[in-house]
Amino acid sequence: MSETVLSVSDLAKSYGGVQAVTGVSFDVSAGEMLALIGPNGAGKSTCFNMLNGQIRPDRGRVSLLGREITGRRPRDVWRMGVGRTFQITATFGSMTVAENVQMALLSHHSRLFGLWKPAAAQFREEARALLDRVGMGAQLERPCGVLAYGDLKRVELAIALANAPRLLLMDEPTAGMAPGERIALMELTARIAKESGIAVLFTEHDMDVVFAHAHRLLVLNRGTLIAEGSPAEVRANEQVREVYLGAGHVQGGH
Ligand SMILES: Nc1ncnc2c1ncn2[C@@H]1O[C@H](COP(=O)(O)OP(=O)(O)OP(=O)(O)O)[C@@H](O)[C@H]1O
Numbered sequence: 032m033s034e035t036v037l038s039v040s041d042l043a044k045s046y047g048g049v050q051a052v053t054g055v056s057f058d059v060s061a062g063e064m065l066a067l068i069g070p071n072g073a074g075k076s077t078c079f080n081m082l083n084g085q086i087r088p089d090r091g092r093v094s095l096l097g098r099e100i101t102g103r104r105p106r107d108v109w110r111m112g113v114g115r116t117f118q119i120t121a122t123f124g125s126m127t128v129a130e131n132v133q134m135a136l137l138s139h140h141s142r143l144f145g146l147w148k149p150a151a152a153q154f155r156e157e158a159r160a161l162l163d164r165v166g167m168g169a170q171l172e173r174p175c176g177v178l179a180y181g182d183l184k185r186v187e188l189a190i191a192l193a194n195a196p197r198l199l200l201m202d203e204p205t206a207g208m209a210p211g212e213r214i215a216l217m218e219l220t221a222r223i224a225k226e227s228g229i230a231v232l233f234t235e236h237d238m239d240v241v242f243a244h245a246h247r248l249l250v251l252n253r254g255t256l257i258a259e260g261s262p263a264e265v266r267a268n269e270q271v272r273e274v275y276l277g278a279g280h281v282q283g284g285h
């Protein structure tokens with residue numbers, strides 16, 4: 032059995048009268064690709080934001096490798112090994128691909144940003160190795176601002192990996208990408224997760240991507256988990272078909 036990386040128990044959050052998340056519990060193991068799916072407003076992003084410290088839960092516990100991280104600040108959670116990618120890419124457009132990743136490595140190694148200029152050569156080889164890993168080794172010197180969207184997503188993945196995360200949170204990582212690129216990005220993520228023993232939790236509206244790459248699925252509806260299982264089990268679940276898959280999602284996303 033793989034090591035449990037993340038353990039979530041009875042997580043809840045409401046906004047005024049709206050119960051965004053009510054009593055959600057699950058685990059993610061090293062190397063596992065776990066998809067959190069559900070209709071718009073189901074509470075997926077709220078869950079993510081409670082896991083990385085952006086939102087403080089009303090109740091429940093989050094532990095990373097057995098250490099409780101509930102209520103810690105995002106920066107601390109990140110330091111403890113939780114990486115994330117964003118729906119809107121977060122690279123610096125005027126800096127090159129290599130520089131963006133070098134900066135993430137500098138940050139991971141807690142050097143000061145003020146040292147950036149003299150440190151320009153630092154972590155050059157590590158950045159190159161990470162960028163090779165995500166298939167961006169040939170574009171090291173291009174400014175991020177001119178990259179194709181799919182390539183930018185790969186750089187973003189390399190930036191998340193610079194922190195050597197044990198858990199990677201990806202909230203709709205393939206939003207805005209062409210279908211072929213989506214499959215490629217998640218294939219790459221799955222390969223790296225397996226090689227490095229990273230637990231990956233991702234949300235995704237494209238069911239082709241989910242069923243192709245998730246080892247296991249959690250289905251959230253109105254803040255509550257209504258199903259959990261393998262892609263085949265979830266696909267066959269009556270309640271899931273009713274609230275989510277039945278609405279035309281099962282054939283090719285949106
Ligand atoms: N900051 C907030 N203030 C008030 N209500 C909020 C806030 N954030 C989320 N909500 C509400 O909580 C519920 C869950 O929202 P959430 O964004 O987590 O859903 P989601 O599953 O990520 O949806 P989507 O698929 O559209 O991204 C929704 O009813 C939403 O309107």
Ligand SMILES: [Mg+2]
Binds near residue numbers: 075076077
């Ligand atoms: Mg969301």
